[in-house]
Amino acid sequence: MDETQDKGMDRRRFLTVLGVSGAGTAALTGCSTDRVQKLIPYLVQSEDQVPGIPTWYASTCTECASGCGLHVKTREARAIKLEGNPAHPVNAGKLCARGQAGLQSLYNPNRVRGPQKRQADGGTTDVAWADAIAELAAKATAAGGKVAVISGAGRGTFSDLLATWTAALGGKVVRYQPFDHEPMREANRQVFGVDGLPAHDFASARFILSFGADFLETWLAPVENQRGFAASHGFSDGTMARHVALAPRMSLTGMNADEWFAIVPGSEAAIALAMAQVILAERSSAPSDATALRGMLAAYAPDQVAQQSGLTADQIRLLAREFVSAGPSLAVAGGIGSQHAGAAQVCAAVNILNYVAGNVGRTVRFGADLDSSDGYAALASLQQEMDAGQIAVLLVHDANPVYALPKSSGFAAAMAKVPYKVSTALVLDETAALCDLILPQSHALERWDDLRPRAGVHSLMQPVMEPVFDTLAPGEVLLRVAKAAGGPLAGLQAASWDEYLKTEWQGVARNRGAGNFATFWVDTLANGGLFDETAAPAAVRLAAGAAQVVGTAPAFVGEGEFLFAPSASPMLYDGRGADKPWLLENPDPVTKITWQSWVEIHPETAADLDIREGEILRLVSESGSIEAPAYLYPGVRRDVVSAPLGYGHTNFGAYATGRGANALDLLPAPNGAGFVSYVSTRVRLEKTRRYQKVAKTEGNTRQLGRGVAEAMALGAAQKGLTPEEAHHEEAGGAAHEINTPRELDAIAGFAAAQKAATLKGNYAGEHPQWGMTIDLAKCTGCSACVTACYAENNIPTVGESEVLRGREMSWMRIERYYEGGHEGEPLETRFVPMLCQHCANAPCEPVCPVYAAYHTPDGLNGQVYNRCVGTRYCSNNCPFKVRYFNWFAYNKKAFPEPLNLQLNPDVTVRARGVMEKCTFCVQRIRGAQNEAALEHRPLRDGDVVTACAQACPSSAIIFGDRMDPESRVARSAADPRGYHVFEETNVRPSVTYLAKVLNGAEA
């Protein structure tokens, strides 16, 4: 094994130091060629790597449990970008910000670089793999069955092997993910007698009702949810679904709702049951077995529920009627941000609501069997055993329970009682810091593996490059331990983990009747796995437990005027994102805060308490306290304060450690519950009179009449009105003129002069004119495009202090504006992805003294870095603030070894003193042109896809040649909803936005 691996390394080692690939792009040299540079050839040419041409591998994302398919772009045998696998049923070619940031987990400078052993003094020392494995083998066999494993790995061949391995030792495995969906599973058992998670079809739902489920952020499979949500809720063919969110805090999902109701925390179940009551009372078409629930539901008549819920009885009735008349509809519950002690009952009530409305089997499809873990109850019982000294050897894999559980749970203390603890952590985290032996695992992009995220989906992973550090696949470790230990593990014999996995897949191939395994394997690998058509949803009926569902609000512990409702961060997820600069710098979609945690408080409450933004607030519960700066957020109830989860690591690499406050510190111990109740405690709020500037990128929260983010009512959109006409109709006033006749005269004259100028030199002849449309009816503000842009264009992250000075380099940013929200009006949120508009009449171009900003013949607003002398006049003259100045050599700090290996060799790494901005991914345009030229064909529509358009889970962004009337972008830009931002400035942008469509309540 050792031999073959070493040989493989030589064959495929990436040896180009400079130039062949531009691998050392971190340093931008000038034109000087004095430096001696080396060209180091391959020893043997790899068959699947041609220098300068990317090689793509199919793989699977492991950044959350949803198991999206990946296409990994590699150049000269190093991964440089992650994109979605279009053939994969979960994400269909799209990928969220977290998934794309998986690269920064692969190249994280904080990764454990080799096996380590704890010393008596608490430090660690490097050990050889053979010694480490021998030690673990000895300890595991000597443990006499007192072996336990905590694994966060998804369901797949590895988790099967882990179960077999542990069972052979007489131990037990607890599969644990912090953001598991225990309440949903419990509710499904109770109401339907089904143990498993269904798939949810957002795409065909016409009315989506969220009971605190943040389905665009962390709930089940966010990318899949968002794809479906954009398909149904995006305006197309004159229709769109309606989305209503019920939650004490407006999460990103709530921001994308047509209506958000700030209901009383804990009243979700009662509202759902009241709606079910209305439906059963008013409709006869409900399933026959549901009528038996009439008696139980009688206690939840809207009038009774209204008082305690924050909704009026009429609102509940209206919601119920809309819900049942818009067939199929979909109600979802079970989000982390509303997981209180009664969460299982909320999910159960929502199950009943879906059932009586006839959605089960249509939009709620059981049988999909989404992967979920064993739940907190299993971990809690293991913790008891650990506490009682019944565990001698503990192996922690892909899990960080010391951080992810509230400190009050006492997990760390219980773990300390285990004499021998082993971790396979990528980065030394809070749990690994307590372990005696650290066997760093190879990243998912460096190893063979597979996942079964749901029924019918076998998703494969393959090594796309040699391991960056001295690491092993966890499966390999198990097999080597088995070999070294013998005895009970003697049955687990395989030459290597790769062989073991292949043997398992030979079984899969046989079951499918595939004749030739070699062909099957190559095809499956290229496809990314086996994706069988989803079978018809399993039929489910109400179980006896359905009648026992109760809608009483849970009790919250503690004293204090505020209820504490932490929010699940769409960037940091359960905390694992906190060591990735891309995710820390990508602003939280809701608050637009980067690099730090915060406390959300309603502006009116803040005014009452004389709290201004940035005042450091101390939240005190019975279990602990946290301190973080205040952020005034109109999307949170007046009696609730919120803080993001995922911050406040105490030991998780240089990026995460000590950053922000850990909201879990406030939570009481989840004793006896089957899940962690994130919303469980009241808190006292103490002012500290200390202030901290909040590193946010939001600028002004209001549009102030500038017309950046336009929206129109569904009715106006159906009539085919333009945003302008929609405004007139709404105002009932006379036509508003954008430009005066004199201005129009000047514009026409200027346009003629420009036209004459374009007949010369390079500009003569036919050129494509690149353009983009962004459909705001589909954009959810998820910020996947932002990370895609960072990854594609070598954008440096600048860090908290530079963000505070407004120097973030985000070529693409998501602007978020509020509408309404004053004096009881509903609060509406609009998102606008803002990037260089590539104006045909760009104000930045004529002011550049060195012609660094200029217009290309193909309609781009070019920026020539080597010409730029950094006067910044262009930025001053840009109405959109999309030009970013590289104040310091950000690239030197942003890409410490080995993060620099991620850099895209096709894009210049900008040095200090250079203005930079969105290029419409010009490297992709030139690449596609080169490819077309080699094939002697013209460019086709769709050949060029910018990084942002590729990533967008909503498919809101379309890119192409505006001059081609048949192109998707030209047809999309002709939509009556299309408008340009700052039309009145006559800059003639190449980016057309399609106005958001608001689907208000039916009268």
Added chain:
Amino acid sequence: MRKLASVFGGTLLLTLAVAFLVRDAAATRQGATAVNDSLIAPTLTPSDSAALKGPRQPIFFRHDIHAGQYKINCQYCHYSVSVSSEPGIPSMGTCMNCHLVIGGTDSTAQREIAKVREAYNTSTPVEWNRVYFLARHAHFPHMRHINVMGPNACATCHGDVTRAPQVFKVNNVNNMGFCINCHLERNVSRDCSVCHY
């Protein structure tokens, strides 16, 4: 001391200072009938390479012997030049395709070929000194140029390596005028963003 003048790229005169030059009888015998005499590369030793233009390389690889005398196609070694922006540096395995059996006829060649075999057998690739380096803010797609100008167009920028015992920088490829002149002559795009991004 003998001085040998040879013409490079039709325009350049290269004066080589050669310590001593012995024509290898065997090489001449083998090549005499098939190869035009002017293409028979002179026999040089590594110590001569110090006096040749261009950086001295760890192995005295002679383009004039491989590409000139034996007329090996450029793309045999620079395998990706017609498909990729990168021309491709031959792997050690590519060298061994021939040098597994060709051990060299004179002591100099034998010594240099032994270095290739040694590098291959010990898995330590040769670290060539780079001659041409294009600044990273400029992008030069080799394949576009080769496909338009033909497989022998390498000499346009790199000079006639078939006569170069040691490769040296014939043209400063970082001089943008060098690019632009050609683009003007052929009336192809001079737009900045075609190369700079």
